[in-house]
Amino acid sequence: MNALLDLDQLRSFIAIAETGSFTKAAEQVNKTQSAVSMQMRRLEERVGQTIFVRDGRQSRVTDTGVRLLDYARRMLSLNAETIAAFSTDAMAGTVRLGLPDDYAPRLLPTVLASFATTHPNIEIEVVCEQSSCIHRRIQEGRLDLGIVTHGDSTHEKNGRIIRSEPLLWVSSAHHSVHCQSTVPLALGTKSCCWRSSATTALSKAGKNYRIAYVSSSAAAASGAVVAGLAVAVLPESALMSDMRVLSHREGFPELPHCNIALIRSDAAQDRIHNALAAHIVNALDNVSGIMAAE
Structure with missing residues (x-):
């Protein structure tokens, strides 16, 4: 492999690996799907090995692709760091970001890994708390940006909705706790809007439950x-491989969608805040696509 690797191709490659989709990756890197496909063919030619295989509707990274992914991230990170080191206009500083731990396992890698690659001099402090606590911290100026559940009536008018996901009943994939005559539930505190949606839906359906x-x-x-101890309500992005989704077939009524919003402090108006806010919207926004489909 004598040819030099193309950083733009590596950027597209990382986007596909992270999203599992050529279509989503194309949106993320602002290219057409055909352009991204062409980039990956050329990248495979340079590497001399296959880096993707189809897995149903998803594109899965091969073992060779996994090895390349680590190098690709390091190369893009070093490139960004080099540019920043010699730029008189490089952005630097700290942004304080809050989000509930419902979203953290899936959204943090998606949002922060790619942002760190392009903005190596911006440090992000992350706080995981309930949406209501994040709202309060934003209002008090103790956080700059927040990714929150948009459903608390107290804060209904605040923020920009950037993502909509199904809210789902989930049980263990290896247990049958959902078959009990009185279903034990694992829910949030009384202020949690998901808890209210869950108990209201079960009561209307006439299904017995207890909050365990x-x-x-x-x-x-x-x-x-x-552990097979309870049924819970989670957004689609929080599902784990050892969970199963319950539906009306198991006697669980449909739940409303979960809307995720971006909020920011009035004082968070610097370029670094704008950069991270724009990155979050670009990485997570699926509302435009939903509205277009409707």
Whole structure:
């Protein structure tokens, strides 16, 4: 392999690996799908090996692709760092970002890994708390940006909705706790809008339930689910491989969608805040596509 690797091709390659889709990656790097496909063919020619295989509707990275992915991220990071080192206009500083731990496992890698590659001199401090706490911290100026659940009536008018996901009933893939005559639930505190949606839906459906676990931590609820101790309500982005989704076939009524919003402090108006806010919107926004389809 004597030819030099193309950084733009590597950027597209990383986007495909992270999204699992040529279509989503093309949107992320602002190219057509055919252009991205051509880039990957040329990258495979340079590497001399296959880096993607089809897995249903998804594109899965091969073992060779996994090896290349690490190099690609390091090359783009070093490139950005080099540009920043010699730029008199490079952005630097700290942004304080808050989000619930319901979203952290899936959204943080998607948002922060790619942002760090293009903005190596911007440090991001992350706080994981309930949406209501993040709203309060934003209002008090203790956080700059927040990714929150948009459903709390107190804050309904605040923020920009950037993502809409199904809210789902989940149980363990290896247990049958959902078959109990009185279903044990793992839910948030009384202020949680998902808890209200869940109990209201079950009451209307005439399904017996009891609240067995209460926690503001999604990790605690997920742990109870995976252990086969309870059924929980989670957004699609928080699903884990050892969970199963329950539907009306198991007697669980449909739940409303979960809207995710971006909020920001009035004082967070610097370029670094604008850069991260724009990156979050570009990385997570699926509302435009939904509206267009409707």
